[in-house]
Amino acid sequence: MQKLNADVLVIGAGSGGLSVAAGAVQMGASVILLEGHKMGGDCLNFGCVPSKALIASGKAAHAQAHAAQYGVTDVTPQVDYAAAKDHVAGVIAQIAPVDSQERFEGLGVRVIREFGTFISPTEVKAGDHLITARRVIIATGSSPLVPPIPGLDTVPYETNETLFDLRERPDHLLIIGGGPIGMEMAQAHRRLGCAVTVIEGAKVLGQDDPEMVQVVRDRFAEEGIEIAEDAMADEIRGKAGAIEVAAKDGRVFRGSHLLMAVGRRANTDRLDLEAAGIETTRRGIKVNASMRTTNRRVYAIGDVAGGLQFTHVAGYQAGLIIRQAVLGLPAKMRTDHIPWATYTDPELAQVGLTEAQAREEHGGNLKVVRFPYSHNDRAIAERKTDGLIKVMVVRGRPVGVSIAGAQAGELINLWAFILANRLGMKHVANMVAPYPTMGEINKRAAGAYFSPKLFDNPMVKRVVRLVQRWLP
Structure with a gap:
């Protein structure tokens, strides 16, 4: 030894x-x-990196099939599922030397x-x-986490640790678990040509604001992804290529492949x-x-x-x-400034308190401001107008931000900075954002907070009238 x-x-x-x-x-x-x-652990080999690479493949296929809105003829994408997995492996290989x-x-x-x-x-x-x-x-x-569902030990199934090695495209992918992993993989596989059913024992994306989740759910419905909520898996049966998931309420879901995504x-x-x-x-x-x-x-x-x-x-x-x-210095963990994002399309992002949490914690001191993507010129130009930002504000300082829409994971960065440094809405309002960018959504949200104070305030109007009377 x-x-x-x-x-x-x-x-x-x-x-x-x-x-x-x-x-x-x-x-x-x-x-x-x-x-x-x-x-490199889970993130590089089985998690963040391969999932985002596969999502990129799905996005490319989806873009080909939905190009007419930009004046480009729609085409049916010819998806090579194995080649998409080669792309995933290539991304991992490119990052691997760093780890x-x-x-x-x-x-x-x-x-x-x-x-x-x-x-x-x-x-x-x-x-x-x-x-x-x-x-x-x-x-x-x-x-x-693989729960002890009766029959699961007799049926082949995937987890995030095996999914990216799968070379043959599933005809119908059943996903047990409607959290971020399950939902991201549901949309990626649907866009790569699979039928997909998400089976969730409670509500999908249950840690996020329900108003924001609905934006994602609407898109999933448009893309033909079946979501079954309050469907607690009770038994799994079948064989490779013909799998059944029976829920406690009697519903039965049938597919060719099974992905377990119920947690960690x-x-x-x-x-x-x-x-x-x-x-x-x-x-x-x-x-x-x-x-x-x-x-x-x-x-x-x-x-x-x-x-x-x-x-x-x-x-x-x-x-x-x-x-x-x-260094021998003190340090303590805080979580109020930690953001997270789910990379569905549209994306979901959150930092700080959700609206429900903020109302419970701050009551009547809370002001919630909203700004829709549909009023952002860059979103209009790119036909990505589904979504909104919602900022929870207490006495001029944001305590939480929820975003659903294109590039939500990028837009949340500013608010993570604001919360980390305990800055206020005035600091966002003072920012000059280049036009036209999605980033203007953040500034316009700050504007939505201050607008009533400026434009709907009788005192402000009286002061302006006095100033105008005395200006030379």
Whole structure:
């Protein structure tokens, strides 16, 4: 057994772990990185990157079939599903060197391609290595949650970890789960020529504002995607190419392929956390506001910590860890400024409180302002007028923003900046946006907040009349 020592031990080479390792080693700390599976973790290999690549293929096919509105003849796209998957693999391959073992070893990180297991509060075993470190960061991520639905063990099914290896286009894809993964893959596959049914036990995109979700639902209906809500899967039966999902209310859904997209579970099984004195919750590893576990030497970040499960959150938390474990400075997690986006078409984006949350928290102090895409000239020019922005404002400061529409994931960036720095609506109103851009939607939302104060205010009108009387 080879004994190793380091300032920082990172377990897991996903986005969060890689960010900690790169930052710490470049600041002068000695770093060991453990990864028993693929460098880059879920995001690069099975999540964000391949899903957005497949969505891009679907968008290209959809554009060919809906070009007449721009004066270009519609054509029926000739989709090569296997070639679309080659595109996905090519995108992963192009990004992979940034996350590679070779790159991190070049930075000075000791990379060990083994899973890590605690054998005491201060020691981690990885293969034939026994490692001690001043600080340990658990960044092992999450895996698809596969619930124990009767019959599922007898029927072939996909998860996000296997879907992108599928080479033959499904005739009819059944998707259990109407969250972001399920909905994104539903639309991408529909646009690539599959029939698609989304089976959701509650409501699709249940974490988002229902008014915004309706914008997406309307588009899904137009594209022929079937959505079955309040359809809790009770039994799965059949065989490859002929699968049935029976809901508790008696509905039966039939398709050729099945995708399980009901959620995620924290990857803690291999860690033996009990040996390290680390407590867990139902969602993952128990951490405090500083991302420290019940073992003061050990931190947990990203999906495994049981909070918001987004790559950018893991990256944000990595910065907090570098501040503490490398620089010895205090840092605490906050979530009020964390945005998220769902990359359907139209897109959904959110930062801060939804309208319902804001009304519950702020009551009569809340003002909600809206601005529709249909009043934005760039959206009109590009025939992308479905959608709106909704800003929740309390005493001149936004506490939440919801966007449904084209480029919502880009538009939310400004509001994430505003909330992160606790700025006000006046700062957005002072911005000059180039014309014509989708970004003007943000400025016009701020204008919608101030307009009543300026144009519907009797006092303002009296002051203006006085000023005009005395102006030379």
